[in-house]
Amino acid sequence: MEVITVKTSRRIQMIDITAEVESVVRKSGIQNGIVVVFIPHTTAAITVNENADPSVKHDLEEFSKELVPHNWRWTHGEGNSDSHFKSSMFGPSLTLIVENGRIALGTWQGIIFAEFDGPRTRKVWIQVIGA
Numbered sequence: 067m068e069v070i071t072v073k074t075s076r077r078i079q080m081i082d083i084t085a086e087v088e089s090v091v092r093k094s095g096i097q098n099g100i101v102v103v104f105i106p107h108t109t110a111a112i113t114v115n116e117n118a119d120p121s122v123k124h125d126l127e128e129f130s131k132e133l134v135p136h137n138w139r140w141t142h143g144e145g146n147s148d149s150h151f152k153s154s155m156f157g158p159s160l161t162l163i164v165e166n167g168r169i170a171l172g173t174w175q176g177i178i179f180a181e182f183d184g185p186r187t188r189k190v191w192i193q194v195i196g197a
């Protein structure tokens with residue numbers, strides 16, 4: 067397993083980590099198979115979405131705040147229940163196809179790390195498995 071570090075700078079923040087994950091796949095030498103990307107945190111997540119127009123990441127950040135408000139009737143004492151909820155909404159892992167040494171993604175797709183309780187230093191666990 068490879069581990070990469072992501073430093074976030076805002077409470078809610080979408081960060082494109084496609085290049086970092088591609089680099090792990092390249093280093094593995096595996097040409098065809100799958101790559102599993104897992105987030106070992108309860109207030110962050112991972113997703114695939116558009117990485118061409120930055121307004122998409124901005125909208126994901128802003129609407130997630132509206133959809134799951136920080137101030138609600140949460141009971142969890144740490145004051146970050148909205149972060150836990152957002153983390154579960156987006157999910158902790160991705161399984162992607164590796165083909166000819168590259169991650170198979172649609173033209174506009176990128177791998178996006180979703181921070182929901184930043185700023186923090188986060189880990190991303192990556193395992194590349196040959197077919």
Ligand code: ZN
Nearest residue numbers: 142144146147
């Ligand atoms: Zn908590």
